[in-house]
Amino acid sequence: MSPRAAWRLERLGYTAYDYTAGKVDWLAAGLATVRAEPPPPRAIDAINRDVPTCSPDTPISELDHVRAARAGFLVVVNGHHIVLGRIRVANLGRASAGATAEEVMEPGPATVRADVDLDETRERLRHRGVPHILVTTPEGELLGALSAVEADR
Helix, strand or coil, rough: CCHHHEEEHHCCCCCCCCCCCCHHHHHHHCCCCCCCCCCCEEEEECCCCCEEEECCCCHHHHHHHHHHHHHEEEECCCCEEEEEEEEEEECCCCCCCCEEHHHHCCEEECEEEEEEHHHHHHHHHHHCCCCCCEEECCCCCCEEECCHHHHHH
């Protein structure tokens, strides 16, 4: 029905776009919505957007070790900010001097979408003993990290 609605809005003089991916994709990307009643808190509402990142070809010696130590990890992303892997701070000390981020990273870390229920996701993280999880768009673009604790809420 959205193509018809977009066409009708254009006939009324508005600029309209047909978002073919749909509402679920919109929510999963963490984009804004309007509701009559407040929605339950979602992961996007509590993420830390200041996540330390690097490219796959960054030498380990050039990584921001201070920010990595604070977060406990670095996220390896490509030029489009798509998550490729994660480097745990503990693994940085074991890397050879000339290693790159790609050689040290854990490929394909677990992620969740921005629209997942915040409280349920945090409970799962605590139950599994996981301190944080990366939050991405459906395309894999990094939005931030969600902590298992409520301190960043």
